[in-house]
Amino acid sequence: MHINLDALYGSLTIKTNAKLALIVLDGLGDIALPSQNYLTPLEAASTPNLDKLAKQSAQGRLIPVAPGITPGSGPGHLGLFGYDPLEFQVGRGVIEALGLDVDLKAGDVAARANFCTLNDKKIVTDRRAGRIATEVTQDLCALLSKRIKKIGDTEVIIKPGKGHRFVVVFRGKGLEGPLTDADPNREGLPIPVCKPTNAKSAKQKKAAKLIGDFYKQALPILAGKHPANAFLMRGIAHQPDIPCFDERYQLRAACIAVYPMYKGLAQLVGMKKIEGMETIADQFKRYVAEYDNYDYFFIHYKYTDMYGEDGNFEAKKKAIEDFDAALPIFLSKRPDVIAITGDHSTPCAIKGHSWHPQPVLLNSACSGTDKLERFTETGANIGSLGVFESKYLIRLMQANAKMFDKFGA
């Protein structure tokens, strides 16, 4: 028997005046190793403000997707927003476009693209066109944008990224992904024709034809350029249809993030983007200023992940300390429910995202306290929330906001 738990939660939801805040320290979770004096950056950091909060809070650990699975930022955040990342899969093209600050609309089809080199027999000889500089990619994208604005009734948006990378977004009627890659995935082969993944989908067929037409128009424009005389397209997908956050949870939601990717992910579920901040102190000030205008605040802090990816333990620790120093601004306008966690772990020793469950702290008048002196991975292991999937966090936040009716008599 299959139970739709989201429908159940929805049926029990009561609109209240409660304020909820989710603070994501990106890639917060880490692992303790003998070489790190058996400490994680969170354990090594001096965090007087988090410590004070921890004493009044419950803790636990979150599994981003499923045991052993390392998530990208997309699945990591969708889980925290309460959308099962296995049910709501967002294509790489869409994520890439969001990361480049493309204002995606429902139904847009987006592709990750990168310049490459073809020989005169149309064989890919360098999949990255000698890793051309960002400025060269910007010039080439500007050239393509100028010459190809529309194909039939479909608008074409071309946006340069870093190095040889760019994205192409097709905005028109009746389009759908995912499509197969226009990328041989190795050198020595021609660029394959992009095809529907579902042969029965008329929308995918239309999108695939569009990609073909785009190649027909774009390749002659690049002919003779060296080394970037062609391009590859991958992860071609449409913006998925995701139930709107505000309706799903009865919460007016705002995103207080600095980096485009996270603003994009919030926008994907319909959160309102709040713009124009740089530091976490700015972000917390803005939260205070916007307190009355929303019910749910998603506040994103990037630097824990960034230094984890670098494998820089001291910098990750310092990023946590910087965060902690700004926390009193946030606490000056304390919401009813606070959750502080990561979207996944980014252990310094791994220099990348990982599958290790990230610690979570939950605070409200009825969260109870786990009597823990600090918020750490080791403390979270013995917290009252246990180890659970990220997608349930928002349900616990709603419960703490007294937003659920009793189930059954």
Add this chain to the structure above:
Amino acid sequence: MHINLDALYGSLTIKTNAKLALIVLDGLGDIALPSQNYLTPLEAASTPNLDKLAKQSAQGRLIPVAPGITPGSGPGHLGLFGYDPLEFQVGRGVIEALGLDVDLKAGDVAARANFCTLNDKKIVTDRRAGRIATEVTQDLCALLSKRIKKIGDTEVIIKPGKGHRFVVVFRGKGLEGPLTDADPNREGLPIPVCKPTNAKSAKQKKAAKLIGDFYKQALPILAGKHPANAFLMRGIAHQPDIPCFDERYQLRAACIAVYPMYKGLAQLVGMKKIEGMETIADQFKRYVAEYDNYDYFFIHYKYTDMYGEDGNFEAKKKAIEDFDAALPIFLSKRPDVIAITGDHSTPCAIKGHSWHPQPVLLNSACSGTDKLERFTETGANIGSLGVFESKYLIRLMQANAKMFDKFGA
């Protein structure tokens, strides 16, 4: 929405050169009781080598099947091998045949059987034929084997077990279980005719007819014998079609076990059996010798379960100490990922398998450490792995071996 998680794991799997080892101390888990000075055998044992390993490892607890469910050895091990024991159910006849070292082939139908006594009205008067000695059963099985080698195109394999027990395996084309028991399950009734459980299955019909024919040929051979002039057959099932371990996980797997049952279970999923060892020290030496030939080693230690079943706390504790003493041989050729656990708990106080989650220790360069001084049930309760279903253990082992691509961008 139903997500096939195994398909997802499969799609993310990368073949690597990593070495993984699963060490099963059968029935390891236990319960602390006031009468045991509040200790489990694992807690009471002196385990200097496990202690050293524990300091560098993560811990948690495994639910073999589902909360409160006590597994047999079959489900216990299938879970550890990553096969959902609810999805892959193996009939008791198959398990019994494996335990008696029958080299089962795909499609074989196997039955647990035991000699019984019928009166002249063909009523079962003793379901166990007065619990005849093993030697008597061996003689009777030899007699039946000599007279019944084939029925039609189907080979019949009869193998004696302990006391009045034996197994019958039917090896032929187009056979399938499960069938209803040829056993009234109490005395005072005749032996019921064995029937298909699915009336639409032609293969089950053929198998049921075969059982009927077997009775027709076998009962006259036993007529006049006393007290064992007939037999009952139960748990009649075919060897299930289980996805091959090597392909499912991209790991060449070897089984280093001593007892037939565990070798049989490993063989069921397609592991290679390594033969000819007696002690755990032998087994570890053999692991070292075979290190280069496989990627995954299943090493099985029986005595923790055996003494748990006896209710012998001191002997179970001693079995753990013997295991610990041999552990340095294993660690002399350290694999990339080590998991040490049980297939279930066998608490001395229960004198049998139980549902209590068994402790698990996981060690790799990226397992992190839970800063625990020892590997114990109590320590495992506060470990970073939490409490989770056995079937995910191999996924965590694969993650620790860096065998999974990132999920989503």
